[in-house]
Amino acid sequence: MRHRVTAAALAALTAAAGLTAVSQGAAQAAPTGRAFHVDCSAAPQGADGSPRHPWTTLAEANAVTYGPGDRLLFKRGATCTGTLTPKGAGSADAPFTIADYGDSPERARLDGAGAHDVVLLADTEHVRLTALEITNAANPGSERNAVRLRLTDYGTARGFEIDHLYIHDVRGGDYKTITGSSAIHVAVQGTARASSYDGVDIHHNLIEDVDREGIYFKSTFSKRALVGNQQDPNVYPGPWTPSTGVRIHHNTLRSLAGDGMKLDTTAGARVDHNRVDGFQLRSPSANAGIWTFNTDDTTIEYNEVSGGGNTHDGMSFDADGASNHTVFQYNYSHDNKGGFLLVCPYSGAKTVDTVVRYNVSRNDGARLFQNCWGPILNTRIYNNSFYNKEKIPAYLVQDDNSNPSATVHEQTIRNNVFVSGGTGGYGFTNPTPGLSFDHNAFYGITMTRPNPGGVTGDPLLRADWRLGAGSPALGAGAVVEDNGGKDYFGNPLPDTAPNLGAYEGPGLP
Numbered sequence: 001m002r003h004r005v006t007a008a009a010l011a012a013l014t015a016a017a018g019l020t021a022v023s024q025g026a027a028q029a030a031p032t033g034r035a036f037h038v039d040c041s042a043a044p045q046g047a048d049g050s051p052r053h054p055w056t057t058l059a060e061a062n063a064v065t066y067g068p069g070d071r072l073l074f075k076r077g078a079t080c081t082g083t084l085t086p087k088g089a090g091s092a093d094a095p096f097t098i099a100d101y102g103d104s105p106e107r108a109r110l111d112g113a114g115a116h117d118v119v120l121l122a123d124t125e126h127v128r129l130t131a132l133e134i135t136n137a138a139n140p141g142s143e144r145n146a147v148r149l150r151l152t153d154y155g156t157a158r159g160f161e162i163d164h165l166y167i168h169d170v171r172g173g174d175y176k177t178i179t180g181s182s183a184i185h186v187a188v189q190g191t192a193r194a195s196s197y198d199g200v201d202i203h204h205n206l207i208e209d210v211d212r213e214g215i216y217f218k219s220t221f222s223k224r225a226l227v228g229n230q231q232d233p234n235v236y237p238g239p240w241t242p243s244t245g246v247r248i249h250h251n252t253l254r255s256l257a258g259d260g261m262k263l264d265t266t267a268g269a270r271v272d273h274n275r276v277d278g279f280q281l282r283s284p285s286a287n288a289g290i291w292t293f294n295t296d297d298t299t300i301e302y303n304e305v306s307g308g309g310n311t312h313d314g315m316s317f318d319a320d321g322a323s324n325h326t327v328f329q330y331n332y333s334h335d336n337k338g339g340f341l342l343v344c345p346y347s348g349a350k351t352v353d354t355v356v357r358y359n360v361s362r363n364d365g366a367r368l369f370q371n372c373w374g375p376i377l378n379t380r381i382y383n384n385s386f387y388n389k390e391k392i393p394a395y396l397v398q399d400d401n402s403n404p405s406a407t408v409h410e411q412t413i414r415n416n417v418f419v420s421g422g423t424g425g426y427g428f429t430n431p432t433p434g435l436s437f438d439h440n441a442f443y444g445i446t447m448t449r450p451n452p453g454g455v456t457g458d459p460l461l462r463a464d465w466r467l468g469a470g471s472p473a474l475g476a477g478a479v480v481e482d483n484g485g486k487d488y489f490g491n492p493l494p495d496t497a498p499n500l501g502a503y504e505g506p507g508l509p
Contacts, residue, residue, distance in 0.1 A: 032094050033069020036061065037101060040080035051101070058082045058110075069094035074132060077104030083115045090126035092159055100131045107133035107166060112146070114139030116180065122150045126159035133166045140171035140211070143180035151197070153190035158245075162202045170210040174283050176258065178218045183207040183253075188219035188265070191237055195221060196265075199245040207251065212258035212283050214276070215248060219265035227294050227322035228348020228374075242267035242296060249273050257282035260289040260305065267296040271303065278307035280314045280338070288342060289333075291318030297325050304332045311366050314338020317356075321349030321374065328355070330488055334362040338370075339393060340386070343411075345374030356381040357480075358488045358502045360465050365393035371409060373401040376434075379411040382480055383487070385465050385501040388420045392445055396426035397435060409434040415477035417501035419461050420444035439478045441500045453478060455500060462508065465489075469507035473500035 037054035038061050046053045047060065055061055058080050061072060066088035074080065090096035098119075100108040110132055112118035118134050121127055134146045146167045151157050162184060172181025178189060184202060188195050196219070207214055222231070223238025246269035253260050253276045260276035263269050271290055280287040289305035292298045300317065308314035316333035319326040321344060333340050340361045345351040351374070361368065361384065368386060396418075401407045411434060418426075418440065425446040437447075441455035455476055460468030465488065467473055477498040486492055488502035498504055 033067065033071060035071045035073060036064065037073050037075065038080060039075035039078050041075070041078040058084050062086060066090075066096045068096065068126070071097045071099065073099055073101040074108035074110070076100050076102040076108050077106040079109040079111055081111045081113045083112060083117050083120060084110060085120045085122065089124045090159070092126060095126040095128050095159060095161070097128045097130070098132070099128075107131070109133040109135070112136030112144060114142065114144065116143060117145045117148045119147045120150065121148070121160070123152060123154050123157070125157040128161040128163070129165070130161070130163050131165070135167070135169045137169040137171045141173045143175045143177070144170065144172045145180045145185045146170045146183045148180070148185040148187065149197070149200070151188045151190070151195045153193040154195045155193060156196055156198050158198045160197065160200045163204050165205045167205060167207045168209050172211045174212055174257070174285060176212065176285060178220065181211060182213035182216040183210045184215045185213070186217045186243075188221055188243070190220060194239060194241040196241045197243040197246070200243065200247070202248045203250050205251045208254040210256050212256070213262065214253040214256050214259060214279070215251070215261040216259070217243065217262060217264040217266060219243070222265040222294050224294070224322070226324060226350055226352070228350070230321040230345065230347045230349035240265065240294070244268055246270070251275070252277075254278050255281060258285065258287040259291065261291070263292045263295050263298055265294050266298065269295065269298045271298070271300045274303045276303065276305045279309065280312070281309040286313045288313050288318040289316040289336070291320055291342070292323040292326050293320040294322040295324065295326065298323070299327045299329070301327070301330045306334045306336060308336030308338045311338045313342050313370070315340055315342050315370065316364070318342040318344060319351050319354040321345040321347075321351060323351050323354065325353040326355070328359060329357050329484055331359045333359065333364055336364045337366065339367045340364045340369065341381070342370045342372070343376050343379055344370075344372035345376065346372045347374070350375045350377060351379070352377045354379040357383050357484060359384045360488060360502050361386045363388055365391065367393050367395035367398040369396065370398040371400060371411070373407055375407060376409045376411060380414070381412065382414040382416065383477065383483070383498065383500070383502055385417045385461060385503070386419065387461060388422055390422040392420045392422055392424035392426060394424070394427055395429060398429050399435070400429070411435045413437045413440060415439050415480065415498060415500050417441045417459050417461055417473055418443070418445055419459065439476065439500065441473045441476075459500065460507070461501065465501070466503045466505065467499060467501065467507050469509060471507050474507050476500050
């Protein structure tokens with residue numbers, strides 16, 4: 001277990017992550033409701049939840065039923081041990097808020113001490129959890145979480161905001177289940193009443209040293225034809241009832257045993273402006289940086305993902321089974337041992353309409369793209385820039401389909417720039433007839449498959465991912481319909497032939 005960080009060190013960490021502390025004033029902004037105070041370092045005599053006589057245990061906080069506008073406030077500089085399981089709910093106009101109070105430079109701290117959950121928000125809605133430090137390191141290896149949201153045959157729960165938390169040292173086992181182990185775990189359970197979340201905003205959290213998941217979604221109401229038998233229909237019977245209004249943004253996640261973020265059974269989720277640095281570090285199972293499973297219309301953009309720790313899977317991004325219309329755009333991926341992208345249906349699942357555009361990748365390997373053996377339908381990978389300094393990944397496309405004639409893969413790789421300053425050459429495994437290339441630039445690399453309209457001269461790819469003056473990649477691309485309208489830098493895209501790669505603009509010195 002790590003030592004608790006000092007206030008100065010935490011301030012430096014949050015500043016580096018772009019986070020800001022949440023003040024007592026922000027926590028007390030609710031227009032109505034009661035305020036309850038908890039100071040687990042105070043004397044217990046006369047404890048009534050007032051500022052002068054605060055509660056001194058989580059058991060006292062758990063004994064009250066909270067309502068709209070109520071505030072449960074923990075004393076900065078004090079540590080409470082155990083599990084917080086508040087009852088009641090807020091309202092759309094007046095959420096129930098769990099936050100901090102006091103003027104200590106140290107955060108209010110909740111320590112699960114090996115409990116399954118430190119904070120469990122079960123069968124509730126309209127709740128904001130903010131500003132606390134949360135850890136759960138004792139008795140390492142058991143299933144546990146820092147924060148868990150859980151619905152059981154509830155229906156639709158609305159209005160959750162999880163923000164400005166410092167979550168660290170959550171020492172769970174290698175459990176990739178509906179109940180743990182994660183820093184922030186969002187679960188829908190039960191079989192009797194279809195349930196889901198509508199409105200989950202997870203933002204500006206600092207998460208580090210977690211075994212195994214960073215941010216994880218899972219639901220039993222997830223059965224549909226698209227998922228096939230990729231998950232057990234007896235455990236996840238459905239019907240498919242996606243959570244909506246999900247946004248995960250401006251979080252920093254570091255040193256994760258397993259996955260960075262996993263979206264599951266959501267529709268219209270947006271994952272943006274996050275930093276994932278170090279994942280797949282201590283898990284023997286397959287993991288990725290940011291990935292989707294059994295989702296519709298997910299947008300993953302403006303994220304930086306690095307430090308995938310091994311090749312199982314170890315890549316930045318994954319559109320997994322039953323991912324339908326997933327868009328990866330404007331992301332920066334680098335130094336991941338597993339590579340850049342996985343597309344992975346199997347066991348009767350399909351992955352449909354994946355778009356990968358205007359991303360940049362530096363020093364990702366052992367492969368850039370990996371396909372699993374199930375049907376991959378209409379994957380479009382275009383206008384991305386890839387640079388490897390010392391060693392070329394062994395495979396441009398690693399296809400796990402051992403019988404190409406039996407599985408449909410529709411995958412177009414177009415208008416990309418691939419540059420290597422190192423040694424080696426791309427290979428292919430089991431390339432299916434549906435995999436096609438056109439209008440790509442390959443430099444420093446021997447391309448062994450047809451690439452009509454392609455460029456073999458130096459594209460003059462600069463260190464800032466723009467193209468140099470005189471680059472043969474300028475204006476050399478094929479027009480792509482519905483292309484998102486802008487490049488990696490925010491430059492508008494032309495109606496005519498675009499540049500190759502992630503930069504659309506004039507050649508620069």
